[in-house]
Amino acid sequence: MQKNRKTIAKKQKHTKKSIHHAGKEKETAGLVRRDDFTILNLGEKTIQSPLTAKQNFVDDTQRVLYNIRLNSQKKVHSIKEIYKNSFEKSGPRKKIFFQPSSTKVGIVTCGGLCPGMNAIIYGLVRQLWNRYEVKNTIGIRYGYRGLSNNHVTPIRLTPQKVEDIQFLGGSILGTSRGAIAAKEIVDNIVKNKINILFTIGGDGSMHGALAISEEIFRRGLKISIIGIPKTIDNDIPYVITSFGFETAVEKASETIMAAHKEARGHENGIGLVKVMGRNAGYIAAHATLSTGVADLCLIPEVPFSLSGQQGIITNLVNCFKKSSSAVIVVAEGAGRDLFKTPSQKKDPSGNIQYRSESMDIGLLLQKEITKSLNKKKIKFSLKYLDPSYFIRSSAPNCFDRVFCTRISQNAVHAGMSGKTSMLIGYWHGEMTHVPLRALSSQLKRINPIGTLWFNVLESTLQ
Numbered sequence: 001m002q003k004n005r006k007t008i009a010k011k012q013k014h015t016k017k018s019i020h021h022a023g024k025e026k027e028t029a030g031l032v033r034r035d036d037f038t039i040l041n042l043g044e045k046t047i048q049s050p051l052t053a054k055q056n057f058v059d060d061t062q063r064v065l066y067n068i069r070l071n072s073q074k075k076v077h078s079i080k081e082i083y084k085n086s087f088e089k090s091g092p093r094k095k096i097f098f099q100p101s102s103t104k105v106g107i108v109t110c111g112g113l114c115p116g117m118n119a120i121i122y123g124l125v126r127q128l129w130n131r132y133e134v135k136n137t138i139g140i141r142y143g144y145r146g147l148s149n150n151h152v153t154p155i156r157l158t159p160q161k162v163e164d165i166q167f168l169g170g171s172i173l174g175t176s177r178g179a180i181a182a183k184e185i186v187d188n189i190v191k192n193k194i195n196i197l198f199t200i201g202g203d204g205s206m207h208g209a210l211a212i213s214e215e216i217f218r219r220g221l222k223i224s225i226i227g228i229p230k231t232i233d234n235d236i237p238y239v240i241t242s243f244g245f246e247t248a249v250e251k252a253s254e255t256i257m258a259a260h261k262e263a264r265g266h267e268n269g270i271g272l273v274k275v276m277g278r279n280a281g282y283i284a285a286h287a288t289l290s291t292g293v294a295d296l297c298l299i300p301e302v303p304f305s306l307s308g309q310q311g312i313i314t315n316l317v318n319c320f321k322k323s324s325s326a327v328i329v330v331a332e333g334a335g336r337d338l339f340k341t342p343s344q345k346k347d348p349s350g351n352i353q354y355r356s357e358s359m360d361i362g363l364l365l366q367k368e369i370t371k372s373l374n375k376k377k378i379k380f381s382l383k384y385l386d387p388s389y390f391i392r393s394s395a396p397n398c399f400d401r402v403f404c405t406r407i408s409q410n411a412v413h414a415g416m417s418g419k420t421s422m423l424i425g426y427w428h429g430e431m432t433h434v435p436l437r438a439l440s441s442q443l444k445r446i447n448p449i450g451t452l453w454f455n456v457l458e459s460t461l462q
Contacts, residue, residue: 013312035150035423037066039088039433040213042222042418047114049416050132058091058211064430069330086236089126090410090424090431097418098195098224100132103419105415106194107157108140108147109171110201110208110277114232114248116396116404119166120200123408125157131409132416138192143176143201154192158325166401171392179204182211189216189223196224196415201229204440206423210436214378227413227423228407232392235280237442238434239425243407244285246399248276252287260293263325266381270316270326270369274362274386277331280445284455293318295326298361300333302453306368313372317462321376328365332388335361335455362386371446 039060049055063086080353087230107124109117121139127133138154140146146154154171155161189197189212199209213225217359229236236243254276259271275283281299286298296315298304305311312328319326341361366384373380396404399420425434446453 004193020027024326036084037087037435037438039419039435040137040421042420043226045093045097045417047096047097047099047246048102049092049094055092057094057095058089061243062089062091062431064085064089064427066427068138068428076268087425087434089431090414090433092413093417094173096132096416097415098417100134101214102194103134103136103195103416105134105137106140106154106189106192106197107137107173108143108197108199108201109142109175109230110174110199110205111175111177111230112202112232113170113175113392114244115169115391115394116243117171117175117200117230117399118205119396119401119404119459120230121157122162122227124198124406124412125162126159127409127412132361132412134416135147137278138194139173142174143178144180144185144205145176145178146173147188148180149184149188151188167395169395176265176289177204179208182208182215183343186215186219186221186223190221194223196226197412198226198228198415200228200230202229202233203236203240205230206436206439207234210421210439213436216420224415224418224420225436226409226411226419229425232283233277233280234282235444236423237439238432239423239444240426240428241403241426242403243400245286246403247397248283248287248393250397251387251391251394252283253387255292256287256291256327258295259368259383259385260291260325260327261383262383263327264383267324268320268330268373268380269324269380270367270380270382270452272328272362272369272384273359273381273383274330274332274388275444276388276391278333280336281331284334284444285452286445288329289454289459293327294460296311296328297332297456297460298328298330298334299446299453300331300336302334302448304335306338306372311370312319313376316369316373317376317378320380323389329366330361332361335364338364344361370424372445379425 066085105128105339109123126135137157139157140154141152146152199205209225209227216223229239231240231242232244232248234242256273263269263271277283279300281301284297284299288294293358316326364385407424421436422433425432
């Protein structure tokens, strides 16, 4: 084992040497291959960490395996292969890159609202102030727009300023959608003399953070960009669970139970609940499993039809025969092929607006179910519930507040040690470092032949 650690350390040392010249490397062959989980460093860590000697320090050779399953048919990987197929473990380092007393930190929240955004801000500010004694932290207003040439003045963040915000929904910094040119953002990062920027956002925001990192490398600047994945849909690659997801499932489950009770109160009652999930049906699937009352779960990853032997209408009629009621849970991005003229409307971030009337799967199901059952002369009652914005603005539950604290602490450790162009991941119960470039061309979706979807089918019997 000791020999293995030395081998990894040797590779890490070689990797660091090339990373310090990442700007030049980018011009020739890209930062690093996408499937390489090597984390970029701004330079050698020479400053003793202000954390106590009793701290459980982590070094860069400690790894978290990408795949923990054992396949007896495959040979044991070499140390080189293990390194390539594993993540760097998060945690405090004995030596850090930035001098705390002269470090200025920026925090920005981007994209749609999500439970826990304020809890992340709270955790970052307290960790910086109390553990690293960084007294100069500013909050960027209204997302990346706050780093544009027409920005709103940032606000100074202190432990007193963020007191108790971990219990609040929304973001005290505000947010926005839409892309701002990386050059313009870096100009304003430099103008504000920011050394570390923590970007809290979803997939689009992380790609924006990568573009910012690349512009920083091109200029040869020593500025750290640390991403904190925020996706209520839980669809960022290499992150098993993102903050706010547990709260979203809990709130969606409450709505499903309300729909269930409403449906049972009527002859042939139908409770139709639409939840978030533009491209991935994780909220729909988990909320279906958590309640156990849904008869149909419809997600973007699995096509379905309205008519026919396996269609929605046939399933509903069968439900009426068994229990005189039915509950349908549908993700907002499901059933796209059912729209004759799909909407091309997009939000400022470039995402298709599935909430527009011409692409609202909930409204379509409500219309088609009503038309089909009336044609069959079946008496029914249908209630359509869409709790999406209520869920987005909800305060985080206990699990998410704990999770946000852990993410924030590890994000600060990474930033202060000079890590950059990375996000804080969560993999097999461990906090990890994931390079932003690894997100390129990667999709996190429910596998239609995987265990999670099989569990849903066993629950709904659809």
